Amino acid sequence: MTDKFEPTIIGFTCNWCSYRAADLAGTARVKYPPNIRLIRLMCSGRLDPTFVLKALSKGADGVMITGCHPGECHYLEQNYKTMKRYLLLKKTLAQMGVEPERVQLVWASAAEGVKLAKEITRIVEEIRELGPLDWPSIFSENGEVPIHDAAVEEVPA
Numbered sequence: 255m256t257d258k259f260e261p262t263i264i265g266f267t268c269n270w271c272s273y274r275a276a277d278l279a280g281t282a283r284v285k286y287p288p289n290i291r292l293i294r295l296m297c298s299g300r301l302d303p304t305f306v307l308k309a310l311s312k313g314a315d316g317v318m319i320t321g322c323h324p325g326e327c328h329y330l331e332q333n334y335k336t337m338k339r340y341l342l343l344k345k346t347l348a349q350m351g352v353e354p355e356r357v358q359l360v361w362a363s364a365a366e367g368v369k370l371a372k373e374i375t376r377i378v379e380e381i382r383e384l385g386p387l388d389w390p391s392i393f394s395e396n397g398e399v400p401i402h403d404a405a406v407e408e409v410p411a
């Protein structure tokens with residue numbers, strides 16, 4: 255038996271497109287890895303970037319953000335805001351020392367169950383390659399180095 259790392263990924267989906275695409279994939283028995291936990295929002299524009307940071311800080315190894323294709327958002331231009339927030343979030347993560355590839359954006363219409371399943375499979379494989387994030391060992395609640403950090407503990411008296 256091998257100890258293959260199995261990442262936990264949170265997937266934020268839009269009620270009108272990607273959530274239905276995931277449903278379609280399930281109905282059509284299109285398989286994708288069980289590593290992803292889907293959370294339904296009414297629109298990708300509802301995704302506050304802090305949701306992503308909270309998911310990572312609470313144990314997720316990656317986050318998938320999905321939404322309607324540009325120009326097809328049911329709330330007009332909210333997914334353009336999603337795109338801007340996503341780009342900003344990736345920059346912020348990189349500055350924090352977290353691989354920005356851990357957060358990915360996928361556009362998927364309700365009819366694209368197969369595409370969404372393929373994207374989920376790809377993302378799971380990419381994050382499995384990156385290894386565990388283990389955020390709690392990198393950051394404490396207030397952003398300081400955790401007390402149990404080995405370098406801190408080895409300071410001579």
Ligand code: FES
Pocket residue numbers: 268269270271296297298299320321322326327328329332333
């Ligand atoms: S309604 Fe789907 S992204 Fe806005």
